[in-house]
Amino acid sequence: MMYFMQSKFLKISLIVLVSLMFSCTKNPSNDPEINYYKPTPYKIQIPAGFPEYNVLSIANPLTVEGIALGKSFYFDPILSTNGRSCNSCHFKENSYSIPIYNAKNGFKISVPPHVNLAFKKNYNWTGSELSLDTLCMGDFAPEFFNSDSATLYAALYKHPFYKDAIYKAFLINDIYTLNFKQLQKKIAYAISQYLRTKISVNSKYDQLQLGTARYTDEEWEGYNIFFTEKGDCFHCHQPPLFSDNEFHNNGVSATFEGFDAGRWLVTNNKSDIGKFATPTLRNLSFTAPYMHDGRFKTLEEVVEFYNAGVNYSPTIDPISSSKKAPSYQLNLSTQQKASLLAFLKTLSDDSYVK
């Protein structure tokens, strides 16, 4: 009897043990009824004063695993057939931008940096993309990754890291259950999760706010020019993003050929001719050349343009054209221009590009 009981106990124990072993190793997605595994939610620490605009996405909630997957995709040429990755046009040393991109349509584009994108209302110079979640969808096109469906499925499916990482991020066990558009969207989602974590708030300006840095007299003079009617930079480059998330014609062009037409290329509304999304001034020391087409090689040229080179056109911004016509001069002295430059340089975060 005792032997029987012991034997029965051992058998039950063995069954329980085996069951537990299977439950530990079983990939739960094979059983659609019961999903034990869930990606780990991730919460972005929003810097003080920043808007919570695109931080959260109901369709694409942030997870630790999604961010890790997105980071891998960002730097990996596996998405392309030409050896390119996101990082091929978004260099760390340039605050994840590239000085100039010569587009196939002939547009010469100073690529906006990937910095603080979680807090923007729209993307690209013309606001052509409204969602960070799908910002990268266009990169599968022939001009960029030249992605091939069969090649991409095969590469990801057989890849020991991505097969597992895609499951962990999105609970997708078999990417072949997705059509190509759905697969691209998941990849774009992962990359956008990673981009949401790319936050830069460690410039000298930020340190000044925290009381851990002090400005020189010259930087203070530049600060005062920037934040008063003297330079009047703040209306469009409003902190903490140093962008107002809006579109303006700042007077950089008098006529509008090709990419110079700006926002009009998206809206076809003539009042948008020559308007561009206000770029952030954060990390501007790393993002030369400047303006939408990189026409100014240096910050000195940019300051000189605002000081004495603004062009009239019918859609010029009222702020840009509120000074004395015809060139709406700021009339800054040589010293004042140097001070403004000194202040502008305090907006760059060295730690972001190291």
Added chain:
Amino acid sequence: MYLSMVFITIVSCTKTQTIVEDPIAPKGILNIQISHEVDGKALIFDSMLYHNNANNFYSVSRVNYYISNVKLWGKGNNNYLFDSIMFIDASLKSINFNLSSVPVGNYQYISFNIGIDAARNIHNTIPNSPENISMLWPDVMGGGYHFLKLEGKYLDSLNNEKGIAIHIGLNSSLVYQNPIIKDINIAENKTTNLSLAMNLNEWFTNPYAFNFDIDGNYTMGDSTAMNYIKNNGNDVFYAK
């Protein structure tokens, strides 16, 4: 006990509201619709159609402002204060907001501020929405928020097109919209509609005929110009 007042603070991405509420009084809703006009005609953006009393021809490209502290005036000191801050962007097709818990009764006037009262005109007091951030008034110029941004172009004395940036901010420039006479009847669990229109030309008209060539086309940092605009702002709204 039942007469004790309950203060409810609701914070959303675009507004902060504090409602002074009697929990047992029957309530109704007042829906306020805002429109923007120039001398009786609907505003058309970016068109050099308008002229003020100083004979400046001008266009309008942006009208952003705050409405706050909406007050309904009833008989016998039976008043209701809706202590909220609303950001208004005149470019939106439909602009309206609800006073969602108004005690039932008859009210004869409505008044409000254009801008933000001193207690809340401090950075980071209202939510950091993109709209509120774009309205920040730099610390070095006194801090707080723009109360009004009215922008466009005008033709100067040499017929050159120049920008106008009629901005007001700072506590001294808070605009008190004069009480607007209007019978407003709030019924229990019903929505009453009220249409208000802003006549943009009024900012440049009464009591002071603002001249962009003489008084300036850019008001920030110019307390005299801001004061003219503030005083002209007392009656920019009317009930339709």
